[in-house]
Amino acid sequence: MADMLSISSTAVAAYQRALSTVSNNIANVSTDGYSRQDVALQSNTPAKAANSYLGTGVMFTAVKRQYDEFAESNLRKSTSDLMSQDPLVNYSQRVMDLMGDKSVGLSSALDQFFSSASSLAADPASTVQRGSFLRSADGLASRFAELSGQLDLIGEETSQALSSAAGQFNTLTEQLALVNANLSKAAKLQNQPSELLDRRDLLLRQMSEFAGLKTTFETNGVVSVSLGATANQSVVVNGDKARPIGVDTTHGKIDFVIDPYGSTESLAGIASGTIGGLSNFISNVLEPAHKSLNFLASTLVHEVNKVQTAGIDGYGEVGHNLFAIDPAAVNEAAGVKVALNDAMRIATAAQFRVSESGTNTSTVKASLTFTPAEAPPLLGNPAITNNASPTTGVPIVVQGFNVFSPVTSVAAGMNNATFSGQRFGRTAVASPHP
Secondary structure (H helix, E strand, O other): OOHHHHHHHHHHHHHHHHOOOOOHHHHHHOOOOOOEEEEEEEEEEOOOEEEEEEOOOEEEEEEEOOOOOOHHHHHHHHHHHHHHHHHHHHHHHHHHHHOOOOOOHHHHHHHHEEEEEEHHHHHOOHHHHHHHHHHHHHHHHHHHHHHHHHHHHHHHHHHHHHHHHHHHHHHHHHHHHHHHHOOOOOOOOOHHHHHHHHHHHHHHHHHOOOOOOEEOOOOOOOOEOOOOOOOOOOEEEEEEOOOOEEOOOOOOEEEEEOOOOOEEEEEOOOOOOHHHHHHHHHHHHHOOOHHHHHHHHHHHHHHHHHHHHHOOOOOOOOOOOOEEEEOOOOOOHHHEEEEEOHHOOOOOOOEEOOOOOOOOOOEEEEEEEEEEOOOOOOOOOOOOOOOOOOOOOOOOOOOOOOOOOOOOOOOOOOOEEEEEEEOEEEEEEEEOOO
């Protein structure tokens, strides 16, 4: 009877602990990072009776957590990859929305600008069309500046998000160092509290949301974490010591360092996690978009001004630059502005043109180009003095009340007739084409 009572008492005690473990599992079913625990039971040492051994019941040995190191490692890697896509996709979508938006993007402003230019070309004497074209040019300049400002705001927002993510990551590394300090008190992993190991794994999982990790575990469960290509490079947690990471964006590019206020170590880069996603967006989307916008702005200003300075304005003078870029502006797009405040200064006529004679019944059409006065080949035209020097060229005078002033005529059969004029210091080349 005594043996029966002893076996029953040990069994009741063992399964009482097992029920307590089950209750603990149920209570923590929604606890983040909690691993389900199982009770390990072992038979008691049998007692010898005569030539046989009799069982003496069961005893409780340990509580083990259900943990798969391989699955946990894959989960951390997948978490890093997933979190890197979130900021990259979201911020890239914002940039695309800005570029394509009718009220902020360039498409509508460019359409309005070229539409006004076409209307003015059809009726260059209209002061209404001149004013409309000048307003559309001003609207285009404002749109460049506004779009550049919006990209600057996104840049500031992502830089702040990057600094914030680095700060949260540093907080987690400090907490992991404290957990390592508690784990160091035991020599074997089997003797570690399950809750402490769960806390370690939860911190690693949270850290993987910000950056891809390389981990090294010791026999007692203490973990070292690195952000480099190998486990020994760019170590941020080593035992109970944590080293913070820093982000520097002051030089127009992203630089990562470890321990910025101590033994500073350069960090090549972070490719995954929220930090990696933000840095990839800034480097591969935002900066190229800003550079492309600046290139488009400078190209547009140069080409439009080239057309304007090659023509004649409403006062019969050489056209002036329509656009200018503020040299003090950091970005060319932000510094685009209209340089004219008088609509009559818009060049709407070419400096030279070719008109066919009324007696010309052939289908031959003539074209005319001009270049700055240099030393062109002297092709004969007996009707004018053919000399490239501005001082000996034929004076060209256009009075304000005249629509145009004829310079010379080109006889039938002439090709590439070159002549010089004093008015604008230009050399004109007339080329008949059948």
